[in-house]
Amino acid sequence: MPTSRASARQRPACPPAETLLTTIHHEGRKGIPLLRLLAATALAMGILAAPAFAQSGKETLTIDLPNDAATLDPHLQWNTDSYSVYRNIFDNLVTRDADGKVVPQIATAWKYVDDKTLDFDIREGVTFHDGSKLTAEDVAYSVNRIIDPELKSPQFSQFSQIEKAEALEDGKVRITTKSPYPALLAQLVKLSIVPKAYVEKVGDAGFNAKPIGSGPYKFVSHQDGVRTELDANEDYWGGTPPFKHVTFRAVPDVSTRIADLRTGQADLVRDVPPDQAVTLKDEPNVQILSVPTERVGYLYINAEAGPTKDVRVRKAIAYAIDRQGLVEALLEGYGKPVDVIGAPPVFGYTEDVKGYDYDPEKAKELVKEAGAEGAKIEFLTSPSYSRAMVEAIQQMLNDVGLDTEIVSSDQATFLKRRQGDPANAASIAFGRWSCACQDADGIIYPLFRTGSTWAKYSNPDFDAAVDAARSTLDKDERQKDYVTAYKILREDVPGIGLYQDYALYGANSHLKWQPTPNESMFVMDMSWQQ
Missing domain, CATH: 3.90.76.10 (Dipeptide-binding Protein; Domain 1)
Structure with a gap:
């Protein structure tokens, strides 16, 4: 087999892997602290001493994230916000x-x-x-x-x-x-x-509280729910970090993140809602950075409990959803409908397996055939997901004769139920999945393989296909196995691919950075231009 080599200074990249986190779009300016409102007002009146965008010798980069880093132990995380922070502290084996x-x-x-x-x-x-x-x-x-x-x-x-x-x-x-x-x-x-030696000395909890890596930035401090501070590692083997200090702030309210960006209090913000991105495009001191990603928006359907245990109900749900309509109405074009749970950057993705056409009449027929008219469909979600998206899907399902109830909880509770017993995992749930590996082995295997904590579904034929795909080095054979697996998923409908997700960031116009399909937020790839 060939040996692979490259230059010493390669960018570490890849998003994390959870993959299931986004942010809800809140209207209005609730939650903006008084001092931030005063700063914004002062800026609008022209009474600030100097414009926020006229800095020279930029030393501190400030990044607003939708959520706090849940952990800084890289082996215990499964969410994008944690990954965004710790990926700058550690190096990976390969990238x-x-x-x-x-x-x-x-x-x-x-x-x-x-x-x-x-x-x-x-x-x-x-x-x-x-x-x-x-x-x-x-x-x-x-x-x-x-x-x-x-x-x-x-x-x-x-x-x-x-x-x-x-x-x-x-x-x-x-x-x-x-x-x-x-x-x-x-x-x-x-x-x-x-x-x-350090992890064994301080233990897992101690390591999470004060992580030590070999990456371009050193951990300084973490304040729960508020911020994480990093300083440049001047001895980094990969080169000199572009900023001496980086602050990651937890800012759950999207309107506050947008206000921070507009007033210069944040240099980069993650998860800009599509409608806000359209507005921000015209602002001279702000740029919108976007890229199609390996992440896929999808609908999980419980195949082992409740009304959705009947495959006719699951197929009815598939026919009831207008994927193109969701993309056009709610994503402002920052997304692309997909027929399977996967996206083009992912090995194993296929366009040979077609999804279900939008056909509400067919959906109604299946609901009636299954005797499921008025059946209670529990739709599990959390504030981490777009409420508008969830409500649009709810309406589509109700329109075909189902009684869909949205049940929202905090993200921790959502994940606990989603990964728990089928009887308590709700009928359906919205998700945005990325394995950070660009391989179907990290998508449909954990989502649907029998025994996975995420799977509320079991089919020996599907298991055999994904097991075979992860057990051969022959790429052609692997691709055939994944086509087989996707065909089985289409017939059994334990989930529906909705759209390929586009990453959306708002940035100061002086920040130079090109996002990647794996959603890495690696500060070493960034620079500041006057």
């Missing part, structure tokens, strides 16, 4: 370049010994933020830590095909998989390297 190709980072090269054994050369001269040397032992420890069932990593299914990692005498690391695993490199893009 992706701007074109999506897997390239070196802490590993400088790799070579298959056989179909189940991959050896990595580990970069020399890399140090952690405490001054200790990063070694092959740290790399092997990081791999073995995330696959340890006792850690209970939310990312476990992404790495569960790994049997073990071991440091070799010549500074290499050997990873052995349980079977040939073609998605290994794609999954390892997400694997952050942690310092073995």
